Each structure stands twice: as C-alpha cells, then as structure tokens.
Amino acid sequence: MRTYLAIFGATGNLMYKKLLPAIAALQSNNLLDLETKILCIGRANHTLESYIETAKTQIHSPINWDKLSPILEYFRMEFDQVDSYNNLKTYMNGNGDSKRLFYLAVAPELFPIIAEGISSVQLITKNDAFGRIVFEKPFGEDLKTAKAINTMLWKYFDESQIYRVDHYLGKEMIQNILVMRFANKLFENNWNSLAIEKVTIIAKETEGVMNRGNYYDHVGALKDMIQSHLLQMAALIAMEVPKSFDVDGIREEKVKVLKQIKVDHKAVITGQYNGYLSEKNIQLNSKTETAVFMKVYFETPRWKGVPFIFLTGKKFNEKRSEIIIDFEDNTVQESLWPNQEIVKNQLVIRVAPDEGVTFRMNVKEHGLSNMIQKVEMDYCHDCNVVGNKPEAYERLLLDFIRGNSTLFTRWDEIEAAWKIIDSIKNHVIEPVIYQDFEGFLAIVNSIIKEETL
Numbered sequence: 001m002r003t004y005l006a007i008f009g010a011t012g013n014l015m016y017k018k019l020l021p022a023i024a025a026l027q028s029n030n031l032l033d034l035e036t037k038i039l040c041i042g043r044a045n046h047t048l049e050s051y052i053e054t055a056k057t058q059i060h061s062p063i064n065w066d067k068l069s070p071i072l073e074y075f076r077m078e079f080d081q082v083d084s085y086n087n088l089k090t091y092m093n094g095n096g097d098s099k100r101l102f103y104l105a106v107a108p109e110l111f112p113i114i115a116e117g118i119s120s121v122q123l124i125t126k127n128d129a130f131g132r133i134v135f136e137k138p139f140g141e142d143l144k145t146a147k148a149i150n151t152m153l154w155k156y157f158d159e160s161q162i163y164r165v166d167h168y169l170g171k172e173m174i175q176n177i178l179v180m181r182f183a184n185k186l187f188e189n190n191w192n193s194l195a196i197e198k199v200t201i202i203a204k205e206t207e208g209v210m211n212r213g214n215y216y217d218h219v220g221a222l223k224d225m226i227q228s229h230l231l232q233m234a235a236l237i238a239m240e241v242p243k244s245f246d247v248d249g250i251r252e253e254k255v256k257v258l259k260q261i262k263v264d265h266k267a268v269i270t271g272q273y274n275g276y277l278s279e280k281n282i283q284l285n286s287k288t289e290t291a292v293f294m295k296v297y298f299e300t301p302r303w304k305g306v307p308f309i310f311l312t313g314k315k316f317n318e319k320r321s322e323i324i325i326d327f328e329d330n331t332v333q334e335s336l337w338p339n340q341e342i343v344k345n346q347l348v349i350r351v352a353p354d355e356g357v358t359f360r361m362n363v364k365e366h367g368l369s370n371m372i373q374k375v376e377m378d379y380c381h382d383c384n385v386v387g388n389k390p391e392a393y394e395r396l397l398l399d400f401i402r403g404n405s406t407l408f409t410r411w412d413e414i415e416a417a418w419k420i421i422d423s424i425k426n427h428v429i430e431p432v433i434y435q436d437f438e439g440f441l442a443i444v445n446s447i448i449k450e451e452t453l
C-alpha cells in the first residue's frame with residue numbers, strides 16, 4: 001500500500017526549515033517507498049509549480065529538487081471549513097488506497113480544528129491501522145490546557161495513532177545516551193550518586209526570537225525548552241534500566257523518573273536578553289523569559305542528593321547543546337600523589353554542533369617525570385560518516401512513516417513535564433535583564449551564591 005503523507009502548514013517556517021529538507025534527504029537516499037507522495041497543504045493560492053518556486057527561495061540548504069519535486073503535490077484549503085475536508089478526502093481518495101499520515105506543522109490553536117476536520121470525514125478513523133497523526137509542540141500552555149488538547153485528541157484517535165514530536169529525541173547523541181549508559185560497564189556501574197557529583201544540561205543559542213515573537217512571547221524559555229527538550233534529556237540520563245528497548249519500555253522508565261523530580265525553587269533564575277522588548281510582536285513590558293537556570297533533584301535512590309542543573313537561553317555566546325556529567329573527586333587516591341592536582345573525571349556528551357563525547361581523566365606525564373596530567377579523550381561521532389548525516393527530522397519522519405513511535409513522547413511524559421513547569425510558574429519569577437551568556441551566569445552565581453558552572 002502506498003504512503004500518503006499530508007502536511008498541514010506547508011507554507012510555514014517548519015516546513016521550509018526542517019521538513020522539506022528532511023524529506024528531500026530521505027528521498028535522495030532512497031529511504032522512502034517508491035509510491036510515497038507528500039501532500040503539501042496550505043491556505044495560500046499556489047499551483048504545485050509556484051509552491052516549489054516559493055520553497056526554493058525559502059530553503060537555503062542544498063536540495064535535490066529533481067528527485068524531490070516528482071513526489072510533491074500541493075493542495076489549497078481553508079482549515080476551518082468542513083467542506084474543505086470533504087474536498088481533501090475526495091482528492092486523496094482519487095489517488096487510490098493509501099496509508100494516510102497527517103503532519104500538523106501549524107499553530108496549536110489549529111490542532112482541534114484540523115483533528116476534528118480529518119476525523120469528521122473519516123480520513124482517519126479511531127484504531128485505523130493505516131492512519132496516524134503527528135503534532136509539533138507546544139502541547140498546551142500548562143497542564144490544564146495540555147489535558148484539554150489531549151482529551152480532544154483521544155476523542156478522535158487512539159494513543160497508538162498519535163505521535164508527539166520532541167525533535168531532540170531524533171538527535172544522534174540523544175539516541176546515544178542509552179547506549180553509552182547501558183552498553184558500557186564503566187559508566188553503567190558508576191551512574192549514581194556514589195560516583196556522580198552533578199549533572200549539567202545545557203542548550204545555548206546565539207539567535208534571539210527572530211520572527212517568532214508572536215509565539216515566543218506567550219511561551220518563554222521554560223515552556224519552549226525546559227518543558228520539552230531539557231526534561232527529555234534529563235529523563236534519559238536519570239531513568240532506570242528499561243525492561244526492554246521497545247516503544248513502551250523506555251517511555252515507562254522516563255515517566256517514572258520524571259515523576260520523581262523535585263525543583264529547588266530557590267535556584268530557579270530566569271532572564272530576558274537586553275533588546276528583547278524591541279523585537280517584532282513582543283508585548284510592551286513583556287516579562288517573558290528568554291533564559292533559564294534551574295536546579296532539580298531526582299528523588300530516587302540512584303540520584304539522592306545529586307543536583308541536575310538546566311541552563312538554556314537565547315542570545316548567548318554560542319550555539320551549543322551538551323550534557324556534562326561531573327564525577328566525584330577521588331580524594332582517597334589523592335594521598336598517593338601529594339601536592340599534585342588530580343582532576344575530577346568529567347564526561348561530556350556533545351549533542352550539537354560537534355556531536356561526540358569527551359572524557360576528562362588523569363594520566364602520567366610522558367617521560368621521566370612522575371607528574372600527573374589531565375587529558376581529554378575525544379570521540380567524534382560524525383567524523384567518519386560518509387555521505388548523508390541524518391538530521392533529527394529525517395529520523396523522526398522516517399519513524400513516523402514506518403510506524404515506530406519510540407522517539408516520540410507519550411502523553412504521560414508530557415503530563416509529568418507540565419506538572420514540573422506549573423510548579424515553577426506558581427512561584428512568580430521575574431526575569432533579570434542580561435547582556436550575554438557571561439552576564440546571565442554572573443547574575444545566577446550572585447543570586448545563588450555558589451559557583452555553579
């Protein structure tokens with residue numbers, strides 16, 4: 001049976017920046033079934049030719065248009081009119097039987113409208129094995145609104161048909177976390193509070209809100225980054241060994257550990273970059289945060305007393321996402337080498353931009369000296385890759401098309417994450433103004449009065 005992937009929001013940012021380049025890469029690498037068609041759905045009045053011409057002006061990454069264009073179709077419709085869905089159905093049926101996959105790359109207020117539309121004309125029916133639907137975050141603004149969206153979704157679709165995207169889960173090094181942890185005895189045996197002093201999860205960005213002021217000003221960094229990406233990374237680091245690596249084995253353990261988070265409310269600091277208020281579509285005197293520092297603890301036997309620090313922000317000094325595991329110091333052994341510095345081991349999982357792992361350790365200096373020196377062992381994950389290095393969205397789209405939901409979030413993970421964010425939002429926090437990363441860090445350190453990073 002052929003695959004029909006229909007994407008609502010085909011003229012939006014996400015489509016041009018991520019989805020079309022990912023589809024193009026999958027197609028170039030012959031990973032899509034021969035009869036796959038991509039139905040680009042938008043409200044703009046395009047022919048397929050004019051849509052492709054517009055897309056070419058919006059997409060800056062190299063794309064093999066000769067291979068991509070033949071699988072694209074364009075369909076214009078109003079998302080809030082029932083008739084449009086009848087027309088869509090007639091159009092899709094006209095192309096014969098197919099697996100029907102829907103991607104909602106649209107603003108969240110359109111989720112219920114589109115979900116109702118496609119289900120009212122039975123483009124997807126509940127429990128239909130060939131119908132799936134995928135949503136982009138944000139899944140609500142808080143637990144209450146997220147629950148409302150979810151109840152709506154469950155009215156039309158079975159949980160197994162719903163795919164919720166957190167694109168960090170499609171990143172290579174995030175998928176690597178569980179392999180590193182469980183396939184290496186060295187780490188597996190030391191992945192606990194006896195050996196680990198602190199875990200720091202960082203997602204720094206150089207850009208500001210750009211043209212997303214409308215969305216961002218209602219959301220802020222806590223909901224935009226911590227609720228999703230950083231909590232997902234933390235869950236993978238902190239979870240217990242899953243019974244299996246199948247879809248629910250991993251999600252089960254992530255949910256369990258997310259429910260054990262305790263936020264250190266005294267150590268939640270938010271910031272807003274200087275100049276944010278003059279960006280487009282930002283409300284006068286907006287108090288939306290563009291950076292967050294926070295400390296949490298997982299109240300499980302494995303992690304008792306180990307702080308997990310989250311740090312994310314826009315307009316910082318560099319674009320970098322990484323997870324830093326600081327091991328305890330080795331004081332017992334220090335007596336063997338008096339007056340020498342023995343560094344603490346540190347494991348850095350580099351998520352982006354240069355994917356890989358760094359391990360800091362002590363070795364003897366070369367030659368006749370008995371001095372100790374600290375060295376770094378570096379593993380570069382993408383250095384030896386020949387050809388295409390799949391982007392997160394390539395992996396996620398392929399999994400969605402093939403029906404594998406392991407790298408998508410389940411409702412109860414989202415629910416647990418919202419509970420955490422709601423608990424913070426209830427302690428009103430006003431953002432401090434920062435100039436740059438160093439400035440934000442200095443503010444953080446002066447408020448919580450300890451060297452944190």
Ligand code: BG6
Pocket residue numbers: 203205224225321352
């Ligand atoms: C998105 C956020 O989910 O993640 C953006 O909405 C953020 O605000 C982006 O810029 C960061 O993703 P990445 O993959 O560039 O680190």
